[in-house]
Amino acid sequence: MIGQVKKGYVRPLDIKHGRVDMSHGGGGRAMVQLITDLFANHLGNEYLAQGNDGTCLPPCTGRMVVSTDSHVVSPLFFPGGDIGCLSVHGTVNDVAVMGATPLYLTAGFILEEGFPLESLARIVESMARAAKAAGVKLVAGDTKVVEQGKGDGVFITTTGVGFLPEGVHLSGDLARPGDAVLLSGTLGDHGVAILSKRENLSFDAPILSDTAALNGLTAAMLASGAAIRVMRDPTRGGLAATLNEIAHQSGVGIHLDEAAIPIKPEVDAACELLGLDPLNIANEGKLVAICAAEDADRLLAAMRAHPQGQAAALIGKVVEDPNCFVQMKTRFGGRRMVDWLSGEQLPRIC
Amino acid sequence: MIGQVKKGYVRPLDIKHGRVDMSHGGGGRAMVQLITDLFANHLGNEYLAQGNDGTCLPPCTGRMVVSTDSHVVSPLFFPGGDIGCLSVHGTVNDVAVMGATPLYLTAGFILEEGFPLESLARIVESMARAAKAAGVKLVAGDTKVVEQGKGDGVFITTTGVGFLPEGVHLSGDLARPGDAVLLSGTLGDHGVAILSKRENLSFDAPILSDTAALNGLTAAMLASGAAIRVMRDPTRGGLAATLNEIAHQSGVGIHLDEAAIPIKPEVDAACELLGLDPLNIANEGKLVAICAAEDADRLLAAMRAHPQGQAAALIGKVVEDPNCFVQMKTRFGGRRMVDWLSGEQLPRIC
Numbered sequence: 221m222i223g224q225v226k227k228g229y230v231r232p233l234d235i236k237h238g239r240v241d242m243s244h245g246g247g248g249r250a251m252v253q254l255i256t257d258l259f260a261n262h263l264g265n266e267y268l269a270q271g272n273d274g275t276c277l278p279p280c281t282g283r284m285v286v287s288t289d290s291h292v293v294s295p296l297f298f299p300g301g302d303i304g305c306l307s308v309h310g311t312v313n314d315v316a317v318m319g320a321t322p323l324y325l326t327a328g329f330i331l332e333e334g335f336p337l338e339s340l341a342r343i344v345e346s347m348a349r350a351a352k353a354a355g356v357k358l359v360a361g362d363t364k365v366v367e368q369g370k371g372d373g374v375f376i377t378t379t380g381v382g383f384l385p386e387g388v389h390l391s392g393d394l395a396r397p398g399d400a401v402l403l404s405g406t407l408g409d410h411g412v413a414i415l416s417k418r419e420n421l422s423f424d425a426p427i428l429s430d431t432a433a434l435n436g437l438t439a440a441m442l443a444s445g446a447a448i449r450v451m452r453d454p455t456r457g458g459l460a461a462t463l464n465e466i467a468h469q470s471g472v473g474i475h476l477d478e479a480a481i482p483i484k485p486e487v488d489a490a491c492e493l494l495g496l497d498p499l500n501i502a503n504e505g506k507l508v509a510i511c512a513a514e515d516a517d518r519l520l521a522a523m524r525a526h527p528q529g530q531a532a533a534l535i536g537k538v539v540e541d542p543n544c545f546v547q548m549k550t551r552f553g554g555r556r557m558v559d560w561l562s563g564e565q566l567p568r569i570c
Numbered sequence: 571m572i573g574q575v576k577k578g579y580v581r582p583l584d585i586k587h588g589r590v591d592m593s594h595g596g597g598g599r600a601m602v603q604l605i606t607d608l609f610a611n612h613l614g615n616e617y618l619a620q621g622n623d624g625t626c627l628p629p630c631t632g633r634m635v636v637s638t639d640s641h642v643v644s645p646l647f648f649p650g651g652d653i654g655c656l657s658v659h660g661t662v663n664d665v666a667v668m669g670a671t672p673l674y675l676t677a678g679f680i681l682e683e684g685f686p687l688e689s690l691a692r693i694v695e696s697m698a699r700a701a702k703a704a705g706v707k708l709v710a711g712d713t714k715v716v717e718q719g720k721g722d723g724v725f726i727t728t729t730g731v732g733f734l735p736e737g738v739h740l741s742g743d744l745a746r747p748g749d750a751v752l753l754s755g756t757l758g759d760h761g762v763a764i765l766s767k768r769e770n771l772s773f774d775a776p777i778l779s780d781t782a783a784l785n786g787l788t789a790a791m792l793a794s795g796a797a798i799r800v801m802r803d804p805t806r807g808g809l810a811a812t813l814n815e816i817a818h819q820s821g822v823g824i825h826l827d828e829a830a831i832p833i834k835p836e837v838d839a840a841c842e843l844l845g846l847d848p849l850n851i852a853n854e855g856k857l858v859a860i861c862a863a864e865d866a867d868r869l870l871a872a873m874r875a876h877p878q879g880q881a882a883a884l885i886g887k888v889v890e891d892p893n894c895f896v897q898m899k900t901r902f903g904g905r906r907m908v909d910w911l912s913g914e915q916l917p918r919i920c
């Protein structure tokens with residue numbers, strides 16, 4: 221429960237100097253204090269204020285879309301974002317790429333004993349800003365505390381609920397040979413930002429995570445009227461994993477054109493230095509869309525007209541291939557397989 | 571994503587001898603393997619099989635109720651249950667005590683590197699059984715892996731979605747002086763079961779957790795037609811915390827009768843031995859209900875007619891009290907305050 225409990229019988233938290241202790245997860249006054257002073261203060265709204273075990277939402281009609289993601293990113297604060305806004309964006313985007321309008325979020329916090337309350341407050345403020353910007357409301361929450369050494373600062377699991385507009389039906393198994401493959405912007409920014417912070421690397425131009433909510437962009441894309449088959453955000457595993465998934469779900473192959481894939485020069489350089497392939501790196505504010513070939517120009521124009529799709533590009537096409545291979549024409553004119561990795565390239569990227 | 575990805579290009583897991591490794595959270599083939607062989611195998615259904623970032627649910631109408639809970643119980647396996655079924659029951663119950671019919675669950679897993687796959691399989695099987703018994707479907711999921719020493723085996727965050735029948739409106743702020751306070755069964759079983767396992771205590775009669783889904787019981791209670799104001803399950807913080815919350819939300823006092831509160835003799839004895847107050851101990855299969863006094867007999871009869879309410883009892887009444895105190899007439903005829911604890915009595919109880 222993250223709800224409103226009457227104030228006046230718990231002392232305010234010392235957010236500046238205090239730390240999370242086991243009592244903050246115990247269901248007693250200390251937990252109420254944490255909830256009231258920190259969570260309700262920043263995230264409070266009419267739904268959280270109900271203060272019951274579950275939250276009643278207004279009457280709804282239509283096809284609901286739900287998605288959930290646990291966030292364990294390390295470090296918790298990284299160039300361009302933090303686990304708070306990331307936990308909002310990640311789940312909002314999973315609902316949005318289904319074509320749905322995200323409305324509600326829930327959040328479960330697992331806090332490690334000893335975590336500074338000031339850092340927790342920064343995270344919660346960041347969540348609140350991200351939720352407001354995305355137009356979603358945090359309607360239910362929960363807080364647990366584990367002993368030092370049994371967690372890692374903060375883990376946040378968010379669940380998103382949205383509704384599908386009439387007539388919208390997107391799915392990973394709807395790609396057909398001939399379809400166009402579009403990407404909304406540059407690849408690799410999030411993964412490189414995380415890694416640079418983790419490894420204490422500094423580049424001439426700072427590389428920021430692209431973490432952002434994509435529901436404005438997806439709404440603009442749907443409004444274009446283009447026959448979109450699939451949208452998906454290439455997070456863990458990067459574009460390579462996302463396209464391999466779609467290829468297998470649809471029973472098709474995909475041909476990419478390396479020269480058409482937008483990558484920032486500084487990200488490209490960092491990947492070279494670090495021995496990473498930008499196609500395997502997680503993104504947190506990009507999406508790939510597959511649409512009917514004849515609608516590609518229209519969809520691309522709609523994407524480029526949106527602030528989050530300015531660097532959108534047509535990067536390839538769907539082909540017939542019983543092996544469901546994803547292949548790429550390289551900048552040097554050759555062709556290579558775009559496989560997905562067996563294991564992890566960058567653990568705890570989101 | 572816990573979805574269906576085409577089989578045939580990942581080797582099966584060695585569930586008997588294998589362990590979770592970082593690659594299982596990396597978004598690559600190893601993660602797909604874990605999802606396919608373990609999660610989809612036990613939890614699979616038509617919704618998970620969609621295999622997209624979000625899950626599309628059938629058209630719905632009505633007032634939705636959502637609730638979320640992170641589960642960090644230690645130990646993961648305890649007498650009468652485990653974190654798997656607990657993570658289903660906890661969230662199903664939070665939706666059910668709102669008067670709603672729980673339909674869907676999502677689950678976010680945070681796994682610690684090195685955790686035995688065999689234990690994970692037992693947990694997932696237990697979740698699947700619990701979900702089936704409660705009549706809810708797991709419709710979306712996510713898996714993350716953290717390094718050894720940054721987690722504690724398995725944490726599971728579940729989110730529940732349900733719908734309110736026409737005319738049902740329960741809330742913690744609806745208790746009124748004169749109302750009856752009912753409890754569905756014995757107190758303290760879950761907390762004592764956890765503690766006995768944690769401390770390696772053995773009693774003559776084994777004490778089992780009461781972890782169970784309460785949506786059958788709540789449906790029977792609503793069907794009785796009694797004017798129920800509030801239902802709530804006394805988990806963390808126990809009955810004492812739950813009644814203090816309600817008293818403050820409603821601006822009333824509550825008087826309990828200790829002699830009427832059902833407690834198993836072996837749980838009572840264990841509490842005595844361990845210096846615990848059963849009123850502060852978490853329960854995972856009990857609920858407290860507050861209803862109009864004139865409907866108390868009817869509601870009690872409905873509860874007792876249900877397998878999960880056989881030991882139900884009228885344990886007190888709501889009174890006028892500007893201080894919102896919860897007080898109890900003791901077995902010896904005195905009166906004591908039932909305060910809620912400031913910190914935790916038993917950390918990581920759920």
